[in-house]
Amino acid sequence: MAKNNDISASVIKRLPRYYSYLEDLIEENVERISSKDLAGRMKTTASQIRQDLNCFGGFGQQGYGYNIKALHEEIGSILGVDKEYKTIMIGAGNLGKAITSQISFEKKGCRLTAIFDNDPKIIGQTVAGIEVSDIKNLESFCKVNTPSIAVLCLPKENAFSVAKKLIELGVKSFWNFSHFDLNLHFDNIVVENVHLGDSLLTLTYKISC
Amino acid sequence: MAKNNDISASVIKRLPRYYSYLEDLIEENVERISSKDLAGRMKTTASQIRQDLNCFGGFGQQGYGYNIKALHEEIGSILGVDKEYKTIMIGAGNLGKAITSQISFEKKGCRLTAIFDNDPKIIGQTVAGIEVSDIKNLESFCKVNTPSIAVLCLPKENAFSVAKKLIELGVKSFWNFSHFDLNLHFDNIVVENVHLGDSLLTLTYKISC
């Protein structure tokens, strides 16, 4: 797909939200929606929705609005849900397990192909239908299977060294849940840090306002 | 604390990040840091750090920089880590369990006082040192204990109805992990939605750029 590289981060952050609301609308068997109505649901402005969508092309029609199924598919394709990125997970503790149960990787263009841990109690367990491997096998696995995405669910201490190793092994994208802010500003390396604790602090801040 | 209500959301989002980096610096036994050096670590600009901090007061000193411990404490206090918000969790499946193990509620000004679920297999289990209660007891518990924060780790279908009930029972803040976008724009109600899947989609988007 011809994808414009200079879409702002703010827009990109909102795309998954549109995608999710459209999914709900499909479930409700709604066929079409205007930017105004969608804005009402999402508690945003119609202007912003139209502006955002127009970064990628005119998906709507005057006097009609947007066809929900079509728009859902368009946004999905922009986000890459039709891809099949080979994905591995490092760390299969509580958090790793929770993520596999909470997130549908397939629906998001990812295929979880292996899970690694260094804890003998965890190695050998079956998580999300996959047998957890010893982290010692990471290198040989990557050389053969060349995964694209690594989900990091390991302790702070190990996050950076594992990420570095994975980069050497050709992994280019990281979904990082460790309490370590992975800010690798190398070419071609993409990172999404998820700092759950930050979000709780934001909440406690807002409470005391 | 006198807290200015018109601090922008962008600044607030960054505060927990500062807090976390300062924590690391304390662990490294560093005593002081300049905005320039902190910016280098965090991959941001010195200007932004100074501007952000100055929303709350001048915590630095010319020619010296910022005292790390003092600044850490200041930001902590701004974020409310010295509070003791009574917190309950609804849903003790994989995700709920993972959050209790991943997040230190106490260090963030929250005290987890009860956990509820509706699954007989889960009720009675001990999670984070707390026995999981039947959701049927939620109402009576809230009437007596008046919790401030509810952590929602339940399925999409139930999220809204449970949140509504909790609001009636006096809960004013929600940390929502369900796949439901809780956008309650009522007075005094604060919500932090955590949509993990969004973050993965953002990653897959960036990969294909």
Added chain:
DNA sequence: GGGGGATTGTCAAGAATTTAACAAGCATTC
């Protein structure tokens, strides 16, 4: 205790983002 160097707080400029406005164009109805 004075001078040089460093670093802040702050102000202003510059970017980016959001909101508002409106002409163009399609759907729908009669």
Added chain:
DNA sequence: GAATGCTTGTTAAATTCTTGACAATCCCCC
């Protein structure tokens, strides 16, 4: 099939956010 009303794409204005610049001032060393 023409008229009315709705809704888009798009442009411009307004607002917000970020970056750059610099005087004020404090530390640190001699």
